[in-house]
Amino acid sequence: MMAYSEDHIALAAEYALGTLDADERAQVETMMSVDKDFTAMVQAWEQKLGVLNQMVGSIEPRPEVWDKIRTAIGHSAPQEPLVLPQAAPPPPPVPDISELAVAMDDSNVIQLSAKVRRWRNIATLTTAIAAALVAMIAVQAWRPELLPEGIRPKKPRTQVVEVKVPAAPVPSAQYVAVLQKDVGSPAFILTVDGATKNFTVRKVGAAAEPGKSFELWLISDRLQRPRSLGVIGGSDFTARPVLSSYDADTINAATFAVTVEQAGGSPEGKPTSAPIYAGKLIETVPPAAAPPPAR
């Protein structure tokens, strides 16, 4: 890979971070289209920063989104033509079935159109009669006025179905503290959910010596003494709700420290040795507050 100036590296990094303005983003995209190495650098940054998305909660989109995606890719992919029998009356315009589903926001019709679509596929492989039937069903659903009087449906099949859009839940803030002795040697990673105050501790360092336990403490200048959050590190992963009795400001400003205690934790409810690991919370996923005005 060729050597890039710091300006180029910063541009790639900030593109991945998302802080460039529209013109700069267009500039980066142009560079990526002509320079494979620069593209690789941008992708490397996207990969490095992309792990942050692990902290973002999943939210289900509405089912309609998939219908629209399928319609969109259906248009770009080759579709088998509908085979009509020679003897059939002049074929009325057959709408694209997937358009039908979008045009009528109606669950019954969508269900029908899915069936029609399946039938259409079979029709191309089987008989012309089946194909004519399919065409008629499609027309019934779509333009009933095109059909002869006798087989025209009595009422239009279109009906309006109200689709309630649930308010999309926005994830709460997530906080992380890396509890370490010195930089580069994390022993525990503490994660706190801002809404529930549930916390989880992942052990990434060594286990406690036999006969000893690691105990986690909350240290705050608002509190008289360290408060025990329990023994941790007995397994790789500990989850507890004990932070719920503390207010958010105390939790955010607190130092989280780990001491070595006798097996099962300090019997006195206070630490009996100096902390060996400590850290403070970093807000990783901020709450989705209203953004400040742009300028």
Next chain:
Amino acid sequence: MLTPAELVWLIAAVAKGDEAAFERLYAATRAKLFGVVLRILRRQDLAEEVIQEAYVKIWNSAGQFNPGLSSPITWMASIARNRAIDVVRKRTESSIEEEPAAMEVAADTPDPLARREMTEELKRLLECVGRLEPDRQKLVLLAYYNGWSREQLAAKFATPVNTVKTWLRRSMMDIRECLGLE
């Protein structure tokens, strides 16, 4: 959630035009990608449009996915997130006042399983972010998670845009050095 290897396999099938594989890929990844773009766009309708466009792009460019360069979920999330950032940058430049009332903040469903899966790469990155000064940690994370522009970050930190620009650049260079990137 499928394993990364299963996602790679599905993307390879999608590259050959396999619609069933594409449906499985969508089912396995839609909620994560939607969570990422909704946080940035903060509007259901815009987020849905972006997700649609992103998956159409994934369908069309599956053949370009290189498992040696990216993990499948990061590749897909980057496509969606880049589209979301493009949309907010353009909207911010036209008129931010058109913005309807912000969505109400609702509680997240706690997802301890996701946290169980915190990878070595995430731990390493958080360590490096953790080495930045506290304000800069916030700056970088707000930029990434909420998709804020330099102007929005400048307003949040009550500091000139040029200062934010300098902080962002230095922060990224510090992270680069800490991660040992080329």
